[in-house]
Amino acid sequence: MATTSSNTVATQVIDNYNIVVLDCKPAHLTLVGCVADIVEIRPDEVKGLSLFDTHKAQTASRFISANELAKLCVSPRVGAKETAPLITPFHSEGKKQHDAVKARFHALVIDHDHDDLTREQIGDKYKGLGLRYIAFTTSSHQQGVTDKDSGEVLPPVNKWKVVIPYNCSIDYKQHEALAKGAAISLGTDAAQARKQQGFYAPNKLTADAPFESINQLHKGEWLDPNSDSKLVQDARELYELWSEERDAQAQKATPKPRAEGLGVGIIGKINRHYDIRELLEEHDYVDMGKWLSPNSESGSPGVHIYPGGDGKERVYSHHGETDLLSAQNHGGHALDTADVLCCLKYGGDSSRMIREEAGELDQHGQKERQREFRIAEDRARLDPSQTGGIDVRPPNYDLDGMLANLVYISELDRISSLSNPKMSVSLAGARTHFASCKTDVGGAGVIKPKPTIDLWREHPARITLATKTFRAGAGPLCKDPEGQAALNSWRDFEYDESLAGADISPFREHVGYLFGDVAETHLDWLAHAIQKPGELPHYGWVHISQETGKGRGMYGGFLVQGVFSGYGVAGVDLTSLLSSDFNSPIAEKIIATVDEVKTGSKWEYKERLKSLINEQTRIINTKGVRQYQEYNACRWVIFSNHEDAVALDHTDRRFWVVVHELDTKPPEHYTGIIPWFNDGRNAGAVRLWLRDRDIRGFNPGQRPPLDEAKLKVIEANKSEDVLLIEDIINDWPSDVIGNCNIRTALIQHDRKLDNRMVHALKDAGAARFNKTIWAGGNPERVWIIRNHKKWSKAEAKEIATELLRGREEQKALSL
Structure with missing residues (x-):
């Protein structure tokens, strides 16, 4: 807060301010100073912003006001961005996270780095908010950048920073919530919302580089962070919604599967002995309602503690990979107390944890451990490394593990599991499946082993659900189409972040060859299936080519077995499917391919095909198994050599038709690309690329065009x-x-x-x-x-x- 030591100095400050802004409104002025020298200082004169000589400087060189920032815009610095001064929106000698937590914030900073707005568009956007602000272009404004995927130099775009002074200082919690919510509301870069995030002072890379600024400190209202203005209200609501979504994500996370092998019986003792909050505190996590990791880069608390359905408390961390507990490091799973102890105290070495903790917590369990050791030795010969990579080992659960993972499905009279929802065994089959799992029971010196599955079946804390379903994008437990509690067999796709930036040009080139002018639409359609698997688009694809050998089978297999692994089916016999009462081949699928359609019954099953493509829910009928309902998420790609393959008419809105008339490429072309398409890591790279593809312009409800290709199919039909x-x-x-x-x-x-x-x-x-x-x-x-x-x-x-x-x-x- 600014103060004065004499009336002369105070008058000079106010006079300098009034040279820039003439319409002072006393209602927005702040009284500061001692009784003898009280003067009125407006929000843009408060020196609440900290200026550092460069981003590497550790101590602020001086403190500036919003008005001084506006003056810097008049004559921006010229030079490399890395050597430009850095400014923080809070008042502090330092600029690190712990400095921001203790500081008071004086301005909201918005980063328009991706939306390519012109000066007029910036003016219109903020004029509608009625606030006073400063806007200036950044060092990378109108500078060409290189696309990391294609290597192409992209056209220059407009990039702006907008600084909106508060009418009073606020703490980091209120600022961070407002900044995050405003970024979501305005569609701007959320990184600027981090509490310790600074911004570079006005700067141009070269003397002739374009630079623009807008000074609107003289018109509008000061931003009151405690008001019900549109910006503040929208920001609050969106921040609360964002927080609720993170909480829901944590609640939906499944427990981390327990590694099988030696020491399983010790895990329950560890979970009962240790307190999960004490473990976090001992390892420098900070309780802020939610817990802040000591390695957090954002400075926002991201570790949730919540009770699981089995009564155990678990943690779920939204932090990045630098946090040992991060969901990114554990396959998106939640961690129980033993998992947390293993990560924080034993560096992830579960064998060492079991060995050392067993000596402390189970001094009388040596006999049990010896038995487990013998079992582990026997199981070693069944290790996948000894069986061609196929895991043939029987499950190894203790009672706690079964209670945390197994699910009884009443309507189907089957047993499944949270970690492997595709598993489905009868009660009788479960006794054989889990026969190697025993638990000692009894007392008074009489202890006998009993099948653990029997203890689980009789246990009051057993997870019991009415039915199962498939609902892509939802959590492991959800409602089926009739509203019954159900086990959801959907689990999110797995992503290998190390494949980011990998070369996927063979894939993109082959899609371009097969789909021509609509290749980008087809890629958006695939990306939509990855990003929003539960949102069924209104159309599939029919790809017609009278010539064979164009790599369509290779492409379909790459999608089904690679990109959509586990959620795809290839070579569907569509005619048999439409004529049969059983539809299990397309159950729990996101994508299905058809290699050819037998034309004999296409008109007879025309309406059934329409229903198959567009129905929102369906009954899954598997031979010999009770029926259940699922939410339809299956997309279709139909390949054929015949223009009359699928019965279409002028009213059709279910299929986008491609008639491929390019020549088949020479054999050596396919010899060169087949190894790339057969490499599973390349499928993972494409999946990651599709996940990150921008599909904001994609319309899943679009009606496919009635173009020349489709008219050919209609005429032939x-x-x-x-x-x-x-x-x-x-x-x-x-x-x-x-x-x-x-x-x-x-x-x-x-x-x-x-x-x-x-x-x-x-x-x-x-x-x-x-x-x-x-x-x-x-x-x-x-x-x-x-x-x-x-x-x-x-x-x-x-x-x-x-x-x-x-x-x-x-x-x-x-x-």
Whole structure:
């Protein structure tokens, strides 16, 4: 807070300010100083911003006001960004996280780094908020950057910093919530919202580099962080929503699967002996409502503690990989007390933890440990390294492990697990499956081993659900389509962050070859399936090529077995699927490919295909297993060599059609790329790239275009019935035709107006008028065959007149 030592100095400060801004409003001034020298200082004159000579400097060289920042915009510094002064929105000698926690904040900083706004657009955006602010372009404004994926130099874009002074200082918690919420509301870079985040002073890389600034400190209201203004209210609501989503993510996290092997019986003792909060405190985590990691880079508390369904407390960390407890380091799982102890005290060495903790917590359990050791030795010969990478070992659970992981599904009378929801065994099968799991029970010197699965089955803390379902994008426990508590067999895709930036050009080039002008749309469609798997788009793809050998099978296999591994099915026999009562091949799938469609029954199953593509939920019927319901998330890619493969008409909105007419590439081309497509790491790199692809412009509800490719398929699919009806329609002179006229025309071809011909009329584009009309003294049912919009709203008399006109002209033509 600024103070003065004499009235002379105070007058000079105010005079200097009024040279810049003339419309001072006393209601926004702050009284500072001692009683003898009290002066009025406006928010933009408070020296609440800390200026460091460079971003490497550890101590502030001076403190500046918003007005002084505005003066720096008049003559920006010229030089490298790294050597420019750094400014923080809080008042402190230091600029690290612990300095920010103790400091008072004086301004909200918004980073428009990605939205490419012009000066006019910045002005319009903040004019609507009615606030006073300073805006200036950053060092990288209008400077070309290199795309990390393609290596191409991207066009220069506009980049701005906006500084909005507060009308009073606030602490870091209030500032961080406001900054984070404002970034979400305005769609700007959220990194600027971190409490210790600074920004570079006005700077140009070269003397001729473009630079712009806007000084609006003289007009509008000062930002009151305690008000109900639009910016503050939106920011609060969005920050609360963001916080709730993080809490929900933590609650949905499944427990980390327990490593099988020696020491399983000790884990329960560790969980009962240690307190999870004490462990965090001992290792320098800070309780701030939620817990802050000592290695946090953001400075925001990201460690949640919550009770699991089995009564155990677990932690879930949103922090990055530098936090030993981060979900990123543990496959997205939550950690129980033993996991936390293993990470923080034993550096992740579970064998060492079990060995040392067993000596402390279970001094009388040596016999049990010896038994476990013998079992572990026997299991060693079944290690995947000895069995070709396939795990053939029986499960090794203690009772705590079963209570934390196994699920009884009442409606199906099956047992599954949270860690492997695709597992499904009967109660009888479970006794064999878990036969090696024993627990000693008894007392008074009489102890006998009992099957652990039997103890689990009788335990009151056993997880029991009504049914199972598949709901992509939801947590491990959810509601099925009928609202029953269900085990969700969906688990999120796995990502290897080390593959970021890997070369995926063979994939992109092959998609470009197969899909041509719509390749980017197809890539957006795939990215949408990765990013929003539970949001079903309204269309799939039909890819037609009369030539074979173009690598379509290779591409489909790469998607199903690689990119969407575990959630894809290749080579679906679509005709068999549509004609069967069983649909298990497409259960729990995100993508399905069809290599060819047998044309014999495509019209018979046209409506069933429509339902298969677009239904929101469906009953899964597997032979020999009770039915259950799932949420449909399956996308379709159909490959065929025939233009009449799928029955489509002009009203179709289910398929985007590609007719591929480029020449097949030479054999050596495929010899070169097949090894790349067979490498599983490349599938992981594509999955990661699709996850990070910008799909804000993608519309999953878009209607595929009725273009030349689709018209080819529609024309090839016309049945003899439709072609006959089209001839009758084309010969009829008016826009309305009666049933009797259609019957007369069909008789000449030895046909009659039955249900099949009614479907042909609809497929030819005719629409039945919804009322019976009177024409020539007789009741008539009629069809509108042209100008549908006009005649669908017409009165019955008008329809009758148009019908009679057609009959008169038809009669005249026949004379």
